[in-house]
Amino acid sequence: MGKLIHFTELNSTNTYLKxxxxxxxxxxxxxxxxxxxxxxxxxxQWISQKGGLYFSILLKPTQTDYIVNLTQLMALSICKAIExxxxxxxxxxxxxxxxxxxxxCGILSETITxxxxxxxxxxxxxxxxAQRDVSYVGQPAISLREAGxxxxxxxxxxxxxxxxxxxxxxxxxxxxxxxxxxxxxxFPYLGKVISVKNGTADATGTVTDIxxxxxxxxxxxxxxxxxxxxxxIV
Ligand code: BTN
Numbered sequence: 001m002g003k004l005i006h007f008t009e010l011n012s013t014n015t016y017l018k019x020x021x022x023x024x025x026x027x028x029x030x031x032x033x034x035x036x037x038x039x040x041x042x043x044x045q046w047i048s049q050k051g052g053l054y055f056s057i058l059l060k061p062t063q064t065d066y067i068v069n070l071t072q073l074m075a076l077s078i079c080k081a082i083e084x085x086x087x088x089x090x091x092x093x094x095x096x097x098x099x100x101x102x103x104x105c106g107i108l109s110e111t112i113t114x115x116x117x118x119x120x121x122x123x124x125x126x127x128x129x130a131q132r133d134v135s136y137v138g139q140p141a142i143s144l145r146e147a148g149x150x151x152x153x154x155x156x157x158x159x160x161x162x163x164x165x166x167x168x169x170x171x172x173x174x175x176x177x178x179x180x181x182x183x184x185x186x187f188p189y190l191g192k193v194i195s196v197k198n199g200t201a202d203a204t205g206t207v208t209d210i211x212x213x214x215x216x217x218x219x220x221x222x223x224x225x226x227x228x229x230x231x232x233i234v
Contacts, residue, residue, distance in 0.1 A: 001027065001029075001161060001165060002025055002026065002027025002028045002029060002057075002058075003024075003025060003027075003028050003029070004028075004029045004030075004031065005028065005029070005030045005031075006030075006031050006032070007030070007031070007032040007033070008032070008033045008034070009032060009033065009034045009035075009036065010030075010032035010034075010035055010036070011035065011036050011037040012035050012036075012037050012038050012039050012046075012124075013030045013031060013032050013035065013054055013055055013056035013124055014039060014056045014108055014110060014122050014124040015037065015039070016030050016056070017030055017056050017058045017120075017122045017124075018110065018112065018122060021058055021060075021112060021119065021120045021122070022119075024058055025058075026058065026059065026060040026061075027057065027058065027059065028057070028058040029055055029056070029057050029058075029157075029161065030055060030056050030058075031053070031054060031055035031056075031153075031154075031157060032048070032054050032055075033050055033054075033153075034048055034049065034050050034054075035048035035054050035126075036048075038054060038126060039108060040106055040108060040126075041106070041108055041231075042199065042231070046106065046108075046126050047136055047137065048126060049131055049136075050131075051129060051130035051131040051132070051143070051145070051153070052126055052127060052128055052129055052130070052131055052143070052153065053125075053126070053127040053129045053153035053156055053157060054124075054125075054126050055124065055125060055157055056122050056123065056124035056125075057122070057123045057124075057161075057164070058120055058122055059120060059121045059122070059123065060119070060120045060121075061121065061172050063172045063173060064117070064118045064121075065175065066171055066172055066173075066174070066175035066176070067111065067118065067121045067172075068109075068214070069171055069175050069176040069179065069214050070109060070121060070123050070168075070171060071094060071095045071107050071109040071123060072091075072094060072095055072176060072179060072183060072214050073164060073167055073168065073171045073179060074095065074107050074109075074123050074125055074160075074164060075091050075094075075095040075096070075097055075105070075107060075183075076091070076163070076167075076179055076182055076183055076186070077160050077161075077163035077164040077167070078097050078105050078107075078125060078127060078160050078163075079091060079097055079186050080163040081156060081159040081160040081162075081163055082097070082099065082104070082144070082149075084159060085144070085149050085151060086149070087099055087144070087147060087149060089104060089186070090186050090187065090188045091183060091186045091187050092187075092189070092232050092234070093187060093189065093210065093216050093232055094214070094216070094229070094230075095107040096232075097127075099142050099144075099147055100142060100147065101140065102140040102141050102142040103128075103137065103139060103140065103141040103142070104127065104128050104141070104142055104143065104144065104147075105125060105126065105127040105128065106125070106126050107123065107124065107125045107126075108124045108125075109121060109122065109123045109124070110122045110124075125160075127144075127153070127156065127160075128141060128142060128143035128144065128146075129143060129144050129145065129151060129152075129153045129156060130143065130144070130145045130150070130151070130152065130153060131143040131145065131146075132145060132146070133146070134146070144156075167179065175212075175213065175214070176210075176211075176212060176213055176214035177212045179214075180210065180212060180214075183210060183214075184210055187210060189207045189232065189234065190207055190208075190209070190210075191206065191207065191208075192206065192207055192234065193205065193206050193207075194206075194207055194218075194232050194233060194234050195232075195233040196216065196218070196227050196230035196231065196232055196233070197230055197231045197233055198227075198229050198230035198231065202230075203218055203220050203225050203227060203230075204218075204220060204221075205218035205219045205220030205221070205225065206218065206219045207219075208224070211226065215227060215228050216230075216232075
């Protein structure tokens with residue numbers, strides 16, 4: 001486990017690591033009580049009010065073949081930490097965590113490349129923990145508190161990190177295959193008809209599997225499609 005840096009207020013824990021990665025050690029974790037410019041996937045805003053858990057991990061792995069799967073490892077780790085509290089969260093591929101069918105967590109991973117290759121990966125997560133009302137999210141969302149689970153974000157963070165580090169080396173060396181079974185157990189959309197939006201090529205079809213690479217396999221109108229990235233619309 002690396003060093004933990006905590007801020008009461010920060011623009012964004014991902015942005016902080018992007019701006020300071022060169023000076024910081026591998027596995028540094030940054031967290032903030034509030035983010036004033038929290039960022040989500042596809043350039044969306046991530047409103048970050050007090051009560052939520054906002055953190056990012058700086059990773060400087062030497063093996064980089066499977067870094068795309070670190071986001072899925074984080075989703076699984078957050079599920080496990082929430083399960084430890086007695087709830088039953090699920091994963092909405094690729095990396096949203098849901099509780100009672102509503103979003104409880106989002107993850108944003110960013111990779112910084114330099115002339116000599118990948119300099120670092122930043123895995124950032126926002127978890128709705130102690131907010132009384134998350135209706136500002138603009139999509140069905142829920143906090144642990146709204147689900148009747150009262151926990152401090154600072155207590156939840158070490159539990160998530162424990163689950164993450166437990167599997168980290170394995171994911172770097174073996175990829176999604178080392179998570180697949182545990183991930184699929186928490187993925188309720190197998191056999192369901194869904195749409196995937198990724199801005200360019202949207203697709204609709206029946207989910208047949210999550211591949212050993214962590215991609216979504218869809219039986220669509222024009223045959224089997226492998227989806228690498230996107231937002232699942234269910
Ligand atoms: C999403 O679902 O769109 C991903 C949201 C990721 C939000 C987290 S909060 C901590 C870290 N810092 C950010 O600015 N974003 C991520």
